[in-house]
Amino acid sequence: MLTIMTSFADITTIGVGGHIARFLEPTSRVGVIEAVEDADAKGLPLCVIGGGSNMLVADEPFNGVVIRDARRRITVPDEAAPVENGERTVHINAEAGCNWDDFVAFTVELGLEGVEGLSGIPGTVGASVVQNIGAYGQEVASTVETVEVWDRKDKKTLEIAAADMGFGYRMSKLKASMYTAPATPAADFFPTPRYVVLSVTFALRHSATGTVGYGQLAKALGVEVGDRMETQTIRNAVLKVRAAKGMLEDAGRYATPAMAGTKRTDQVAIAQRAQAAQQNAASASSTPSDEREELAALTPDYNRHSCGSFFMNPILTLEAAATLPADAPRFDATLPDGTLGVKTSAAWLIDHAGFHKGFTVTADARAGLSTLHTLALTNRGGASAADVAALAKTVQDGVEQAFGVRLIPEPVVIGIDLR
Numbered sequence: 001m002l003t004i005m006t007s008f009a010d011i012t013t014i015g016v017g018g019h020i021a022r023f024l025e026p027t028s029r030v031g032v033i034e035a036v037e038d039a040d041a042k043g044l045p046l047c048v049i050g051g052g053s054n055m056l057v058a059d060e061p062f063n064g065v066v067i068r069d070a071r072r073r074i075t076v077p078d079e080a081a082p083v084e085n086g087e088r089t090v091h092i093n094a095e096a097g098c099n100w101d102d103f104v105a106f107t108v109e110l111g112l113e114g115v116e117g118l119s120g121i122p123g124t125v126g127a128s129v130v131q132n133i134g135a136y137g138q139e140v141a142s143t144v145e146t147v148e149v150w151d152r153k154d155k156k157t158l159e160i161a162a163a164d165m166g167f168g169y170r171m172s173k174l175k176a177s178m179y180t181a182p183a184t185p186a187a188d189f190f191p192t193p194r195y196v197v198l199s200v201t202f203a204l205r206h207s208a209t210g211t212v213g214y215g216q217l218a219k220a221l222g223v224e225v226g227d228r229m230e231t232q233t234i235r236n237a238v239l240k241v242r243a244a245k246g247m248l249e250d251a252g253r254y255a256t257p258a259m260a261g262t263k264r265t266d267q268v269a270i271a272q273r274a275q276a277a278q279q280n281a282a283s284a285s286s287t288p289s290d291e292r293e294e295l296a297a298l299t300p301d302y303n304r305h306s307c308g309s310f311f312m313n314p315i316l317t318l319e320a321a322a323t324l325p326a327d328a329p330r331f332d333a334t335l336p337d338g339t340l341g342v343k344t345s346a347a348w349l350i351d352h353a354g355f356h357k358g359f360t361v362t363a364d365a366r367a368g369l370s371t372l373h374t375l376a377l378t379n380r381g382g383a384s385a386a387d388v389a390a391l392a393k394t395v396q397d398g399v400e401q402a403f404g405v406r407l408i409p410e411p412v413v414i415g416i417d418l419r
């Protein structure tokens, strides 16, 4: 187990956050459990971190323990793929510390279908089930079979079946255990859930083709929603669409000491080359191409220094939705009490409240909305958590004034009140 000095700014994608009193990287299953159990027994604040891509942490020192699971193995116990319900299903287990996109790349290489649409989402396998990651018509919930956890309350390991995970839109019973109300931390389990994920077992179809499940993706591929294509083609298209919106992490972060070794080296190289090519195309420089690739790989892409989508799409009561302008997006959704509600678009509300891409609170602010994506709050270099929080509050207040809707942050916000 390694203990190094670090800060949240070094290990989160948005690159802000205070010094960490104790940072541990256990390399065994028992090491993870013991580290969690030790912090809990001592009553210390505990943060189990993955890729730090869904966290905004305050600038003040974190006087507790931060644990990053260094186990990244993927195992396929039954590669022979027995037939289940007329289909060949492959069960595949990944340890919690495994980089999520490494996992997706592995499944696509193996000819498995089910998570290709989730290509390029930063973070780890462990955290993927905490907020039930989703994109381009897929959600991780639909491929999860079981989740192996350490239960911090009852102090034992458990296998939770997918059906008992309480999966919903950006939600699971793990995430629910951290809050008493939206954006209101629970006293017992925050900023890390009651159940610490140790590994996840997925059930994937043995198929080299997948379904294109989302309009924007279908358009990029020149096909119809519902068409079947090679999973590798779908993966490549997802990565391209994401890159164009700045919704990938900055591949340069894996060259830093605090992040080195947390992602497959070949995948880091692929991501760095793609990012360099994108930057070169944008800069249209006359430097020879080999040299340009190297230079660009070292240039930070500030649109990618974010937590992804910062606000959840609000799910409103029918009455509240009726007060929105007629052209506001509306989709059927279920409210927490199980009744029918309406999901609208946080990006639409933000944009129509006057906060457009690239918005900053002041002309020289170091935090701003991404110039490519309204929903991403970015660190343009040298921002503090307080700068990001000031931007978030300005957007929340402005949207509330315009539409009567208070936006709820999607990331885990530690040490800052963004209710």
Ligand SMILES: Cc1cc2nc3c(=O)[nH]c(=O)nc-3n(C[C@H](O)[C@H](O)[C@H](O)COP(=O)(O)OP(=O)(O)OC[C@H]3O[C@@H](n4cnc5c(N)ncnc54)[C@H](O)[C@@H]3O)c2cc1C
Pocket: 013, 047, 048, 049, 050, 051, 052, 053, 054, 055, 069, 096, 121, 122, 123, 124, 125, 126, 127, 128, 129, 130, 131, 132, 133, 134, 135, 191, 192, 193, 195, 196, 197, 198, 246, 247, 248, 249, 304, 306, 307, 308, 309, 412
């Ligand atoms: C550029 C960008 C694009 C994004 N796009 C998407 C997207 O399309 N769809 C989407 O759903 N999300 C998206 N996200 C959000 C983020 O990538 C996901 O939420 C991801 O699953 C977070 O993983 P992580 O390992 O970085 O979690 P972290 O940020 O490290 O942690 C998040 C939470 O999970 C908890 N956690 C971490 N590991 C464990 C564990 N082993 N056991 C229990 N709890 C744990 C932490 O304690 C914390 O509460 C995006 C983020 C970025 C920066």
